[in-house]
Amino acid sequence: MVEDEKNSVIGFWQVLLVVMMCVFGWCAYTWLVFDIRTAQALQSSLPAWFFAVPVVIGMLGWLVLGLGTVVIPSSRQYVRFRCALMLWVFSCVVGFGVVVYGLIAEPGMYRIGGIPIAGGLALHALILIMLVFKRPPGTEALFSHIHSTLLFVAAFSISAGVQQGFVYRFPGFVLGLASFLFLVTGIIEILNARPGFTRLSRVWKGRSFGSEPSSV
DSSP, X not given: OHHHXXXXXXXXXXXXXXXXXXXXXXHHHHHHHHHHHHHHHHTOSSOGGGGGHHHHHHHHHHHHHHHHHHHSOGGXXXXXXXXXXXXXXXXXXXXXXXXXXXXXXXXXXXXXXXXXXXXXXXXXXXXXXXXXXXXXXXXXXHHHHHHHHHHHHHHHHHHHHHHTTOOOOTHHHHHHHHHHHHHHHHHHHHHHSSOHHHHHHHHHHTOOGGGSXXXX
């Protein structure tokens, strides 16, 4: 009975990841086309295809995470989480570079919205990297709350930049990822009564949830 419940939970996450992969696949296509056309219309000094790079890298992370449930053996599932994590970090870094370049070379085009966008992208990359950091014993809950707060700030910054008239849509991918992490960590906390980021970080590291100290 316990094994059946475990398999049903695993199956739920696999279906959720595949559904999210399909959703972001459609968004990636539409945003990619929009960003390329926008860059061409505005005659950006960067090649038009370069604005699609953050979206493509981010989508590769979702492909690894979604299709990995079928290709990678269950005993090595943490490998796909690590690969997806690094691809998402790289996507944020590339997006940050594009925005900073635009703020310097084309400030009129990016307007004031580029500043919070750049801050949100950099902060989100830092949050993803922090998932693999070692924490002092007994501080897991504190770090989980810090992660959640920083994630909210990053998502708010990107949303504010979009509202201020940022002309490209590739930051929407990071905003969607932040929303997904909110959903995942929230479900984890509801189902397990444990800090969501603490348990999620164990997946990145390939450690079992069952090894988590009961005091957390």
